[in-house]
Amino acid sequence: MSFDHRKIELKWQKYWEKEGLYQAKDFDKRLKQYILIEFPYPSGERLHVGHGRSYCCLDAVARLQRMKGRNVLFPIGWDAFGLPAENYAIKTGIHPSITTKENIANAKKQAQSWGLSFDWEREINTTDPDYYRWTQWIFLQLYQKGLAYKAEIPVNWCPKDKTNLADEEVVAGKCERCGTPVERRTQSQWLLKITAYADRLIDDLETVDYREDIKAQQVNWIGRSEGAKIAFKILDLESKIEVFTTRPDTLYGATFLVLSPERAQEVLGKGVRPEVEDYIRKALKKSELQRQEQAKEKTGVFSGFYAQHPLTGEKLPVWVADFVLSGYGTGAIMAVPAHDQRDFEFAKKYDLPVKEVIKSEVGSALSKQPFKGEGTLVNSGEFDGLQSKVAIDKITQFLEQKKLGERAIDYKLRDWVFSRQHYWGEPIPIIFCRHCWERKSEKEQKEAREGIDFVKIAGKEHAVVTVSGEDLPVELPYVENYKPTETGESPLATVKDWVNVRCPICKSQARRETDTMPNWAGSSWYFLRYLDPKNDKKFANPDKLKYWLPVDWYNGGMEHTTLHLLYSRFWHKVLFDLGLVPTKEPYARRTSHGVVLGTDGQKMSKSRGNVTNPDEVVAEFGADTFRMYEAFMGPFEQMIAWDPKGVLGVHRFLDRVWKAHEEVSSQQPAVSSKELERELHRLIKKVEEDTLNLKFNTAIAAMMAFINEVASSEYLVAREDWQLFLEVLAPYAPHLSEELWHDLGEEGSVHRQSWPKWDPKLIKEETVTIAIQVNGKFRGTVAVSAGAAEEEVVARAREVESVKRYLEEGKTTAAGGVPQKAGLAKTIFVPDNLINFVVS
């Protein structure tokens, strides 16, 4: 008969909670193991099967590690600031703090119904003032270190969400969240200087265990390239244009310069020809997306100016074109049409000269396409004949000597735009004070203007003053209207008695920063707060940080590789530099679970109607079935479709375990067969190894095979052996294994047992089946005692009927009936495994 999960699951969940089974102990002598899953956003949609994949599988790991004697920390919390709660509030008028609370309560109930072994004592919530107090505090550390600054910059503006976005949040020119094309706007924004950490964010990847593609994505995103900055003098203007290139070896091939529209405006000023001004104005109005869409056809305009080639002195025309990006390098390039695809296309279109300076070995057709590779320099004065690699060095050196240029490294990574003009986020703990500004000496004001310590409000300069530590948190005030504004001003600006505040320094009337932090702020350090969630003196006790860090295993979604993962590594490194955390890297190991697709193989979405609700699965089949299916459905790191039939298969397995238990416990005293004992010990080894190597699917497959074996052996299993099996099952099916464990009359929890030790002697078979090959082709098997010598195996194998005829001299082989002489050339013998007769 089938077991009734409803009768057992709640019972054991309550029991575990009462026993405090999953509480991590600070400073315990056992080896620590910090297992982390990305904490969920508590949305109205509840937890979905994708959360289940991550949580259920890592829960099995946590449970296994506990049984292996580790002091396991497996925490959870809520990443609760963000737009959905705010949008919901705008629609319904219900305050986000209320919906957030409800959503958390619901999600928590779900997580508990899955029997996850989280340490609920350490639960955190990023919207809790006791939590975001420290988010604000860390922001102030960044500010004081010069890593946070406010600047007028072009930002990515989403007209639908009415907010600006970090570069990382813009995908193909569209808002990552809602898909609306992003506009360019100039706004005063807070930025975090993540670029200062670019090198370390790349280099330190060497020290951590992340999957290849995760590392590659981070490296690509940061996009470091080495080259040189070279200065070109503009004739008739007292200025220079600096360009960045990774190919100084092609310098002699530069036939014109191109400025981005943004840079052109700066360098050339107002007095340019009308068509140039017109081009610049139009280009600046284009959105990111428009620029990308028009990328196929390059446009540009001659500026009317010429620059001087630093080495040849030639007159090079200066063009303005929007294929040159303002945000990369210096916003200006030297165009080498002979050796760069884009420059080539541009030169062809506007009939600009193409000058070959790199000869390829195979010869090239420069009339049709540029040669982009490395080769030997020609037409390059004294550098002729050098190889590209050498020339890059020599030319750069030469430029440095003549003070015409210098070695340079550039990154695709931009500083992180950190302020949002929204309600539901952490207030940025900054105050702007006019009086403090006026009190400054002229020299101080000049320094401030050159630095970052001032802000213009309504045309007037204000000093930037930090909220002092004891005034934290700056609590988010209650507002009537959460709606973001068209102007991009935060809704907080309307809360007059919150905005107007006494300056903490001079006590005069000042105003608060009304922007809030992006939803990535709270998640950038949450794994630290789990270590000491109730500390009201520090973000965490240093000794606890020392004991628990780094996170041993962090699992989460691939979509966070260039967002959350990069941001939190950055914050951690800043904290490390401040001596506030003991490790350079937060996460020793990072894995990513594959996305769970709908039953139709498409992304799950309400509009497609292919969403599986985990609660329904749990209600019908139980948490153990749900958990095991999540782990069994396929390779953990691979995208995979939800299959209701597969759920059924796992459920049948658990039924068979239940049945086996009844049979086994009614047939006592029984003795396990040698064969079964061997299988059991192999199972222990396999489940342990596979679980730690995230091969959850094969771990479960092995358990299934074992139960099939038990059934075919008439359930003759010794009670001790059955107990071992229940212990092996426990990490994956915690409720059922606990029920059956107690049914055997055992005291205490199965989850408190130590993980069974597999016996290497038992795993070895007494008799082994040797595969027999002739010329590498499988022809039969022979059973011999383990460790049998080659001579014995050869002798036995030769007698096997299916093998014999391939070895007899002068006999005809079956293949095509061609007569062959079978002379034995040699034999390959792999002990306890295989014998291969090589016949000529």
Added chain:
RNA sequence: GCUGAGGUGGCGGAAUGGUAGACGCGCGCGCCUCAAGAGCGCGUGGUGGCAACACCAUGAGGGUUCGACUCCCUCCCUCAGCACCA
């Protein structure tokens, strides 16, 4: 274009130098049953053959090896990330 991961039965997938297809789904046959959509048992890569058995088969082609899904080379395709990044 660059970077990364892949390509194995009807399907999800096992096996990283040694008997390809574990385990699950599906399908077929049988048992149980008034009857099953439940359960149990057996079978299940393809081709030929009554059968024993043989041959073919891991995207394509080549190579290394006694032996290749696995290692090397060339090519094709799929997925993911980035992309006018100079």
